[in-house]
Amino acid sequence: MTVSGRQSIRVTVNGAVYEREVEPRLLLGDFLRDELGLRGVHSGCEHGSCGACTVLVDGDSVHACLTFAVQVDGAQITTVEGLADGERLHPIQQAFWDHHALQCGYCTPGMLLSALDIIAKYPLEDDAEIREQLSGNLCRCTGYDNIVRAVRETARALRGGER
Ligand code: FES
Ligand code: FES
Numbered sequence: 001m002t003v004s005g006r007q008s009i010r011v012t013v014n015g016a017v018y019e020r021e022v023e024p025r026l027l028l029g030d031f032l033r034d035e036l037g038l039r040g041v042h043s044g045c046e047h048g049s050c051g052a053c054t055v056l057v058d059g060d061s062v063h064a065c066l067t068f069a070v071q072v073d074g075a076q077i078t079t080v081e082g083l084a085d086g087e088r089l090h091p092i093q094q095a096f097w098d099h100h101a102l103q104c105g106y107c108t109p110g111m112l113l114s115a116l117d118i119i120a121k122y123p124l125e126d127d128a129e130i131r132e133q134l135s136g137n138l139c140r141c142t143g144y145d146n147i148v149r150a151v152r153e154t155a156r157a158l159r160g161g162e163r
Helices: 028-035 091-098 108-121 127-133 145-159
Strands: 007-013 016-022 054-057 060-063 076-078
Touching: 016 028, 028 054, 054 108, 060 108, 091 108, 091 145, 108 127, 108 145, 127 145
Parallel strands: 007 076
Antiparallel strands: 007 016, 054 060, 054 076
């Protein structure tokens, strides 16, 4: 903690290391958007209900609106900006594109990162399980069917086999 009350943090975001002094009350979402310029971190409800702000912290999906920046000191963070490899989309992004799994796109960054989290952690045996595990991410546009298709296809592709 510094004299001003600001606290030093060191984080790796999308592979780049950042060291900053931040107010202890600064939210992770505001840190990523305002300090680092990562505007793909969307802010919706700001109380943990919509999932628009979801990012990965050490591989786990986290609501950036409910997390303080000082809590992620030392962590590896992934935002939607870190998914593509140059011009080549990440498989989950490509699947969303191929299946028209977005319309306005406001929910999409959080949806993509939550999808990667659940693909890594759950068997996703059927569409009902995909819907259940994605239920913390709200989409006002798509009706979810195409999102579920995209997640199903990506899970299959990343696991290298048929389900
Ligand atoms: S803005 Fe974080 S969950 Fe809605
Ligand atoms: S695409 Fe508009 S909220 Fe999901």
